[in-house]
Amino acid sequence: MKPPKYTRMAKHRAIGPAPAGIHIAAVGAQVRYVGSLYHKDVPSFAGNPPQPRPDASICPKALSRQQPTIQKWLTDAVARGHFSASWENGFPRYVWHREAGVVFEGRHIAQGQYKGYPLDSDERVRGLP
Numbered sequence: 001m002k003p004p005k006y007t008r009m010a011k012h013r014a015i016g017p018a019p020a021g022i023h024i025a026a027v028g029a030q031v032r033y034v035g036s037l038y039h040k041d042v043p044s045f046a047g048n049p050p051q052p053r054p055d056a057s058i059c060p061k062a063l064s065r066q067q068p069t070i071q072k073w074l075t076d077a078v079a080r081g082h083f084s085a086s087w088e089n090g091f092p093r094y095v096w097h098r099e100a101g102v103v104f105e106g107r108h109i110a111q112g113q114y115k116g117y118p119l120d121s122d123e124r125v126r127g128l129p
Contacts, residue, residue, distance in 0.1 A: 010123070012084055012086060012093070012094055013084075013094070013096075013105075013123065013124065013125045013126060014084065014085070014125065014126035014127055015081065015082060015083070015084070015096075015125065015126065015127030015128055016083070016084050016085020016086070016127075017085055018081070018083070018087070018092070019087055022087075022090070024078060024079065024081065025079070027078055027090065027091060027092075028075050028078040028079045029075075030091075030112045031074050031075060031078055031091065031095075031112050031113075031114060032071070032074075032112055032113050032114065033067065033070045033071045033073075033074045033106070033113075033114050033115075033116060034109070034113045034114065034115065035067070035070075035115055035116070057117040057118050057119065057120065070116060073097040073099065073104065073116075074095060074097070074106055074114055074116070076097065077095040077096060077097045077106065078092065078095055082095055082096045082097065082128060083095045083096075088108050089111060091108050091111070091112055092108065093107070093108050094106065094107060094108070095114070096125045096128050098128065098129075102118050102119075103118070103119045103123070103125060103128065104116050104117065104118050104119070105117060105118075105119055105125075
């Protein structure tokens with residue numbers, strides 16, 4: 001008998017509360033999606049990719065010119081509370097958005113700036129509706 005398929009769930013992949021005193025609407029107004037060339041294999045609004053990292057999830061090609069759409073996903077994720085309990089400098093370290101059955105993870109990289117990438121189908125986020 002084959003063992004059940006292992007479902008990857010990193011410890012950080014869980015919806016959590018915002019720190020006390022944080023105003024979510026203000027945070028949502030400040031977040032910006034800037035992207036990362038290391039998760040792309042075609043030119044995009046972020047520039048021309050050098051070579052994706054070997055371990056990087058590759059973003060769908062259809063999103064390569066969709067910065068306003070991805071920005072809205074990021075803003076909506078914050079507004080809905082789809083973020084981790086871990087925060088950095090007033091911003092959630094991770095945020096999540098589900099689109100057409102795919103979960104995208106946003107990672108805080110600098111003051112309010114995020115990169116994002118799709119999670120594999122076996123990677124789960126606890127508490128994400």
